[in-house]
Amino acid sequence: MRSLALKDGSRIRWAMLVSHHAPCDNDRTLSLFGLRVCVRCLGMFGGVLAGCWIKVTMFGVPHICLVMCGLGLTLPAAFDFAAHELSKKYRSTNFRRLVTGGLFGIVVGVYLAFAWQGIRWPLFCLLAYLALLELAIAGLFRKCGHLDSYIARYEASLYKDEGNRRTTS
Numbered sequence: 001m002r003s004l005a006l007k008d009g010s011r012i013r014w015a016m017l018v019s020h021h022a023p024c025d026n027d028r029t030l031s032l033f034g035l036r037v038c039v040r041c042l043g044m045f046g047g048v049l050a051g052c053w054i055k056v057t058m059f060g061v062p063h064i065c066l067v068m069c070g071l072g073l074t075l076p077a078a079f080d081f082a083a084h085e086l087s088k089k090y091r092s093t094n095f096r097r098l099v100t101g102g103l104f105g106i107v108v109g110v111y112l113a114f115a116w117q118g119i120r121w122p123l124f125c126l127l128a129y130l131a132l133l134e135l136a137i138a139g140l141f142r143k144c145g146h147l148d149s150y151i152a153r154y155e156a157s158l159y160k161d162e163g164n165r166r167t168t169s
Contacts, residue, residue, distance in 0.1 A: 022157035028097065039094045040077060040101035047105020054106065055113035063114070067122045070107040071129055077104040082137050086144050 019029045019036035029036040058066065077100035084092040107126065114122040141147040 022153050024153070024157070028092075028094070030094070038097075040081075040097040040104070043098040043101025044105035044108065047102040047107075048109035048112065049105075050102070051106040051109020051111075052113045052116075053109075055110045055117075063119065063122065066110055066114075067125060070110050070122075070126070073103045073107045074130070074133065076100040078133055078137060082140060085141070085150065086146060 019026075019038050020041075021028050021036065021038060026036060028040075029038055030042065031037075055066065080092050080096055080100045083090040111123045111126045114120070138147060141150060
């Protein structure tokens, strides 16, 4: 895979844009056409299509019901990710990642269909909710002392140096 040299001599691994997982986490990806693809994101692609179909076919259901149900469907993916990272006893599987990604994707599909139909407030609600959820998970990782090592593992995989390993402080 091609890489781009940065001023400090390190190179970006462009394959990380598709899998966004460190090589040590390749068990969370599948190899498709020579590229590593995140299993949860793969589930999201199918879920987006299903979510668009659900929104288009759910005539008469109040928008607020779809929005509130949708926010709840994002929680399994967040729980699965956080529990896998923070617990030694809980180990996620690619099947769980595919299913939780699919549920998450349904939400994204429903909200994108809202926006496509000219109703944009649900999409803004989703973006705000996801930002808060991400901050909550980052706060939990920090409280558990896992945030710095998680970021360092990701950065070490994102950048590849010619002979020198990138260090974090």
